[in-house]
Amino acid sequence: MTRGALFWVVVALMLAALPPIASAFGQPFYIDLVRRMMILAIAATSLNLILGYGGMVSFGHAAYLGLGAYSVGILAFYGITSGWAQWPVAIGASALAALAIGAVSIRTSGIYFIMITLAFTQMLYYLGISLEVFGGDDGMRLRSRSQFSGLIDLGNAVRFYYLCLALMLLTIYVTYRIVNSRFGMVIRAAKSNEARSRAIGFSPYRYRLTAFVIAGAICGLAGALYANHTNYITPGLASWVQSGDLMFMVILGGMASTAGPMIGAFALLIAEEILKGWTEHWQVILGPLLVLSVIFFKRGLAGIFERPHA
Amino acid sequence: MLEVHRLTKSFGALRASDGIDFDVREGEMHAVIGPNGAGKTTFIGQLAGELRPDAGRIVFGGEDITALSAPRRARKGLARSFQITSVYPEFTAHENVMLAVQARSGHSFRFWRDARREPTLREPARRLLEEVGLGARADVVAANMAHGEHRQLEVAMALALEPRLLLLDEPMAGMGAEESQRMIAFLGTLKGRYSIVLVEHDMDAVFRLADRISVLVYGRVIATGAPLAIRANAEVRAAYLGEAS
Amino acid sequence: MTGALVFEQLLNGLQYGVMLFLMAAGLTLVLGIMNLVNLAHGSLYMIGAYLAVATTQATGSYVAGVAVGFAGTLVVGMAMELVALRPLYGRDHLDQVLVTFGLILFFNELIAIIWGRGSLYTSLPAWLQGHVELFTGSRYPVYRLVVLMVGLAVAVVLWYVVTRTRLGMLIRAGAANRTMVGALGVNIRLLYTVVFGFGAALAGLAGLMAGPIYAVQPGMGELILIQVFVVIVIGGIGSIRGALVGAIIVGVVDTLGRAFLRPVLATVISPTAADAAGPALASMLIYLLMAVVLALKPAGLFQSR
Numbered sequence: 001m002t003r004g005a006l007f008w009v010v011v012a013l014m015l016a017a018l019p020p021i022a023s024a025f026g027q028p029f030y031i032d033l034v035r036r037m038m039i040l041a042i043a044a045t046s047l048n049l050i051l052g053y054g055g056m057v058s059f060g061h062a063a064y065l066g067l068g069a070y071s072v073g074i075l076a077f078y079g080i081t082s083g084w085a086q087w088p089v090a091i092g093a094s095a096l097a098a099l100a101i102g103a104v105s106i107r108t109s110g111i112y113f114i115m116i117t118l119a120f121t122q123m124l125y126y127l128g129i130s131l132e133v134f135g136g137d138d139g140m141r142l143r144s145r146s147q148f149s150g151l152i153d154l155g156n157a158v159r160f161y162y163l164c165l166a167l168m169l170l171t172i173y174v175t176y177r178i179v180n181s182r183f184g185m186v187i188r189a190a191k192s193n194e195a196r197s198r199a200i201g202f203s204p205y206r207y208r209l210t211a212f213v214i215a216g217a218i219c220g221l222a223g224a225l226y227a228n229h230t231n232y233i234t235p236g237l238a239s240w241v242q243s244g245d246l247m248f249m250v251i252l253g254g255m256a257s258t259a260g261p262m263i264g265a266f267a268l269l270i271a272e273e274i275l276k277g278w279t280e281h282w283q284v285i286l287g288p289l290l291v292l293s294v295i296f297f298k299r300g301l302a303g304i305f306e307r308p309h310a
Numbered sequence: 311m312l313e314v315h316r317l318t319k320s321f322g323a324l325r326a327s328d329g330i331d332f333d334v335r336e337g338e339m340h341a342v343i344g345p346n347g348a349g350k351t352t353f354i355g356q357l358a359g360e361l362r363p364d365a366g367r368i369v370f371g372g373e374d375i376t377a378l379s380a381p382r383r384a385r386k387g388l389a390r391s392f393q394i395t396s397v398y399p400e401f402t403a404h405e406n407v408m409l410a411v412q413a414r415s416g417h418s419f420r421f422w423r424d425a426r427r428e429p430t431l432r433e434p435a436r437r438l439l440e441e442v443g444l445g446a447r448a449d450v451v452a453a454n455m456a457h458g459e460h461r462q463l464e465v466a467m468a469l470a471l472e473p474r475l476l477l478l479d480e481p482m483a484g485m486g487a488e489e490s491q492r493m494i495a496f497l498g499t500l501k502g503r504y505s506i507v508l509v510e511h512d513m514d515a516v517f518r519l520a521d522r523i524s525v526l527v528y529g530r531v532i533a534t535g536a537p538l539a540i541r542a543n544a545e546v547r548a549a550y551l552g553e554a555s
Numbered sequence: 556m557t558g559a560l561v562f563e564q565l566l567n568g569l570q571y572g573v574m575l576f577l578m579a580a581g582l583t584l585v586l587g588i589m590n591l592v593n594l595a596h597g598s599l600y601m602i603g604a605y606l607a608v609a610t611t612q613a614t615g616s617y618v619a620g621v622a623v624g625f626a627g628t629l630v631v632g633m634a635m636e637l638v639a640l641r642p643l644y645g646r647d648h649l650d651q652v653l654v655t656f657g658l659i660l661f662f663n664e665l666i667a668i669i670w671g672r673g674s675l676y677t678s679l680p681a682w683l684q685g686h687v688e689l690f691t692g693s694r695y696p697v698y699r700l701v702v703l704m705v706g707l708a709v710a711v712v713l714w715y716v717v718t719r720t721r722l723g724m725l726i727r728a729g730a731a732n733r734t735m736v737g738a739l740g741v742n743i744r745l746l747y748t749v750v751f752g753f754g755a756a757l758a759g760l761a762g763l764m765a766g767p768i769y770a771v772q773p774g775m776g777e778l779i780l781i782q783v784f785v786v787i788v789i790g791g792i793g794s795i796r797g798a799l800v801g802a803i804i805v806g807v808v809d810t811l812g813r814a815f816l817r818p819v820l821a822t823v824i825s826p827t828a829a830d831a832a833g834p835a836l837a838s839m840l841i842y843l844l845m846a847v848v849l850a851l852k853p854a855g856l857f858q859s860r
Contacts, residue, residue, distance in 0.1 A: 114652060
């Protein structure tokens with residue numbers, strides 16, 4: 001077995017073993033905690049596709065987290081509780097939004113791209129706040145968890161945990177395949193040297209837009225999972241602070257690496273948990289920590305486990 | 311193969327291209343020479359599609375391509391190499407050429423198969439690397455290659471496009487004497503197989519390889535003709551007076 | 556919807572616009588000349604507001620508050636540049652975004668630690684309170700008019716400095732071609748520090764003027780910063796003229812939209828639908844505007860390069 005495959009087998013086994021161990025020690029809290037980490041790892045993995053591999057500094061990725069969550073919440077609000085309906089809507093709405101936002105944003109580059117993706121995200125955030133019927137600023141409670149015709153009860157913490165684990169591993173694998181496919185190579189080439197890519201005949205725009213939509217769709221799925229996880233949906237899920245968190249997960253874990261986003265998500269959230277235990281003002285410590293990590297820690301944590309991709 | 315009619319481009323008050331007329335016959339190697347600042351890079355930029363001319367037309371293979379973007383021109387068979395090396399530094403030489411091969415072979419909206427392992431990409435790329443003389447260095451990361459090897463890689467990537475016309479922008483820039491001789495010999499093997507626009511400062515190479523030479527001075531073509539005629543042309547000698555060649 | 560009401564909202568829009576301009580002018584210069592994305596620009600705005608309010612509360616003097624707010628923000632800005640931003644010059648935008656994002660978290664929490672998370676109450680001195688009567692017959696707050704005047708005055712001063720002084724020439728040259736200016740032997744580091752100080756001072760001014768009108772609370776900087784980004788994108792990076800035009804447009808469109816979109820919509824669709832759609836659309840208005848501008852002019856209305 002290759003080193004890479006071994007790594008993933010170990011990770012999968014360790015994560016699979018968590019619920020029984022946590023239950024045995026009477027600490028079900030950790031099941032919830034790690035489940036949240038895995039859901040955000042899915043979101044971070046989707047961002048890595050366009051940020052780590054594509055070089056597109058999208059500061060608005062959390063918008064799709066919010067869209068996915070609100071899709072589930074709004075449908076549940078109106079009595080549509082079937083996950084078979086909700087989750088495709090969550091993914092589809094996010095993909096459509098990504099298409100619209102991407103179509104405008106990807107024509108720009110550099111600083112403009114960062115500011116524009118940020119602006120559009122905030123637009124969705126303000127939209128969320130202004131919709132009083134869905135709780136406005138305070139957000140809303142999820143009427144009922146997504147139902148899957150009795151196949152799986154998301155109310156069961158452990159079963160839901162394993163679903164998230166499976167989806168996380170699936171997402172990471174799918175992203176891995178995409179990144180090494182012809183499509184992925186174009187994205188990575190466009191990031192590496194855009195002029196050269198144009199000179200050999202690639203039109204980066206269409207490929208980047210496609211990647212943007214794929215990333216948005218996957219993040220929409222994460223949003224749907226998140227809504228079921230917290231049972232409460234707030235506009236803050238789409239805020240730029242959340243976007244910044246996702247970016248940090250990708251950077252911290254190591255851009256353009258397969259395991260990076262997951263490692264980054266886990267590391268960041270574990271750091272948050274530890275700091276929260278010390279003080280309610282944990283952000284005053286986390287802020288400078290993030291600053292230092294960017295200034296000094298360029299290759300990211302995944303560099304310990306694997307060679308970075310080209 | 312290529313016709314350029316009254317190509318004009320100004321940057322503010324500077325006329326970089328001043329009504330250039332230029333043509334390349336099929337299979338011919340047409341060199342462009344001129345003192346520094348003559349506008350050669352601007353000219354190549356407009357041919358490649360990276361710069362929009364202010365006026366004039368470019369006709370490639372009978373088709374007016376003046377309004378086409380650079381990627382579209384590349385897909386139509388107009389390949390270029392860059393004067394200042396522009397490859398993919400973090401990919402190996404093999405992967406660099408594979409990308410060019412991939413660009414040639416239709417769309418790239420394939421999301422599952424591992425492109426690094428595709429024989430339809432690997433084999434042609436390997437053959438091209440052998441052809442330019444980089445066969446042994448295929449698995450070296452481009453950033454770790456020598457400057458001369460970069461120039462070879464540039465040419466390999468241009469050839470990977472199965473072009474009808476090659477735009478070679480100073481392929482021998484920065485090369486030592488021995489490397490230059492090898493590149494000249496290699497370019498000689500390309501003669502006749504491709505139509506080529508060769509921009510070069512190396513006069514030895516130009517006079518040995520070119521079928522025709524155009525001399526560009528201050529954005530205008532002051533002379534076009536066979537190498538011997540150009541060498542004897544008084545205006546050309548005047549333009550180069552004081553210029554070491 | 557009377558003419559007087561529209562005019563009043565127009566004035567509000569202009570007043571908000573000049574505040575956006577104060578923020579945008581500094582930020583667009585920093586972006587254009589130093590190629591630095593500084594998300595913490597909003598934090599300077601917040602610091603200006605807090606320093607002013609806290610000083611006024613402590614000393615009872617409004618003028619002291621203004622002075623400390625202005626000077627204090629300038630000092631904090633310089634310190635920020637020296638400590639956190641110098642290592643970022645030349646690094647890619649992603650790094651800058653992340654570092655300044657970390658700074659935002661830090662400053663927001665620091666403010667919360669010192670002054671709590673709630674809004675701070677700000678009071679105005681007697682000579683700034685009250686209303687004036689406009690030619691339309693309605694009454695308009697004196698303070699807002701003062702803010703508008705100050706903003707326009709700053710715009711005039713900036714115009715003078717940028718177009719008529721040597722420093723301004725360096726700034727314009729730097730915005731157009733940074734490397735060339737350095738190659739010409741100008742002390743780039745000093746220019747950077749001056750430009751950044753400019754921007755910080757203007758942000759602080761905007762902040763201390765904002766206190767009595769908008770809520771003074773942690774995170775206030777980010778609320779306005781997004782709109783400042785929209786202004787800069789519309790106006791064009793590096794262009795002060797673009798910042799002014801963009802700021803006025805954004806300020807007026809946003810204010811008028813929030814005030815009148817719902818009533819206007821209610822004339823074409825049902826009032827209950829308008830109640831829901833109005834505020835939602837109003838909040839999206841300037842972003843849609845930005846998208847339209849970008850579709851037509853991808854580098855903004857006024858390009859400096």
